[in-house]
Amino acid sequence: MRSRLANILLAALAAISVVTTAEAQVPDPQETLETIIGAFQKGGPPVAYQTLSPLVFNLVASQTSGSGYYPQIAAAGPISSTEILDSKAFPLGPMYVIRVTHAGSAFASGGPVDWFIGFNQATGKIEYLTFQTVAAGSAPTIEKGATASQTIGGIDPVKKLPKPAPTDETPQEKALRLACANFPVMCK
Amino acid sequence: MILPSRRDVVLGGLLTFLPVDLCRGQGASGGCWIPEQDTDDFISSHNSGLDILGGKITAKSGFDHLEVALNQTLSKLSAMFGVLPSFSFYDEASDPNAKAMKRDIIANQSDGTVLLGTTLLQDLMKLPAFADAAIVAVCAHEYGHILSYANNTIAQLRPKGATVYRAEQFADFMSGYYAGVRKTDVPDFPAVMFADSTKRYGGGEHGTGEQRAEAVVEGFKRGYIAKDKPVAAAQRALDFALSR
Numbered sequence: 015m016r017s018r019l020a021n022i023l024l025a026a027l028a029a030i031s032v033v034t035t036a037e038a039q040v041p042d043p044q045e046t047l048e049t050i051i052g053a054f055q056k057g058g059p060p061v062a063y064q065t066l067s068p069l070v071f072n073l074v075a076s077q078t079s080g081s082g083y084y085p086q087i088a089a090a091g092p093i094s095s096t097e098i099l100d101s102k103a104f105p106l107g108p109m110y111v112i113r114v115t116h117a118g119s120a121f122a123s124g125g126p127v128d129w130f131i132g133f134n135q136a137t138g139k140i141e142y143l144t145f146q147t148v149a150a151g152s153a154p155t156i157e158k159g160a161t162a163s164q165t166i167g168g169i170d171p172v173k174k175l176p177k178p179a180p181t182d183e184t185p186q187e188k189a190l191r192l193a194c195a196n197f198p199v200m201c202k
Numbered sequence: 203m204i205l206p207s208r209r210d211v212v213l214g215g216l217l218t219f220l221p222v223d224l225c226r227g228q229g230a231s232g233g234c235w236i237p238e239q240d241t242d243d244f245i246s247s248h249n250s251g252l253d254i255l256g257g258k259i260t261a262k263s264g265f266d267h268l269e270v271a272l273n274q275t276l277s278k279l280s281a282m283f284g285v286l287p288s289f290s291f292y293d294e295a296s297d298p299n300a301k302a303m304k305r306d307i308i309a310n311q312s313d314g315t316v317l318l319g320t321t322l323l324q325d326l327m328k329l330p331a332f333a334d335a336a337i338v339a340v341c342a343h344e345y346g347h348i349l350s351y352a353n354n355t356i357a358q359l360r361p362k363g364a365t366v367y368r369a370e371q372f373a374d375f376m377s378g379y380y381a382g383v384r385k386t387d388v389p390d391f392p393a394v395m396f397a398d399s400t401k402r403y404g405g406g407e408h409g410t411g412e413q414r415a416e417a418v419v420e421g422f423k424r425g426y427i428a429k430d431k432p433v434a435a436a437q438r439a440l441d442f443a444l445s446r
Contacts, residue, residue, distance in 0.1 A: 095410075095411075095412045186331040186332065189331035189332055190332075190394065193394040193395055194394055196397075196398065197397045197419055200419060200426075
């Protein structure tokens, strides 16, 4: 009996260990986004698409007839900067709003582009990915969600995600969290 | 026992009470610097000279509590950078800015003048968080300009005909260096807000927000990671700016 219980406990510990390890797999959101945008602009390399979850991978494949190439994203030109505007932890994993500025001509309406990118913390894969042009005067937030004008990835997933747990985060804490996401070396 | 608030830590604390007039001879801030040849024009356009209270250059910011705390920060900047400029506020109206100039137009005794615009100050005070860090970042930037006058590197940073870009990169680097040293002394010092707030003021010859933030981050590394002494950091700042 004792041996059986010990085995159960060991299995539970192993499961916790796996989850802990998996949580550490969530990659740097800005680097990951830059990589996948680069892939969308060139239609490769294939390894870049391995950051996508099967759902998003299949959606990209269906939207691009299997090429992985988005002409309107390619037209934006190389990325000149990225900035995390918002982030939230969800049960599935973290989600970010990242403003991407391109060096070349921008998307249809011009200017920078706001991307919503969500990760599965157990796999480190992108579960949600969409972008929208920047609306004047309003900073996008995860609470408000993406407008469904142009979407790659989960279909309207923001509305279907559970509400993040309310936090007591102060304006100072939020400002610090976002600044540290943009300049991590200054927060070590 | 009265524990200092976070703002007191950022701005230097209230332990040293100095009336704001004594800010003169300390040094400060900014966003812009004024070449020596343009100083007379600037002074006349701001109706000041030494008539500080009657002109657009003023000893009062409108934020009494801030002024008291700012004094100690300016002392720290003076000590770290080894410069002693005068410091005051000025009404820059619709052009939020701060200025550093080689000539001391206030006390005629030190390493130039730093003027912090009251409009810029009001803008910064409206930030939802870390207004104090943003103000100190501006001050540290202006002290960086003063340092470039004092160590005569300004001629390299902005030779005749060149833009002010490299001089601004030097000042941003030194602002980041100050943040790094302060974070070494006070681990929860919000150094990252120096880069964050500076990035918001990109544009024109100052460089883009990204270029400005990069200079701040590189300076921070020299203060916090490499633990450079100020003279070595200034040399790094010069090398960095000239490489841009």
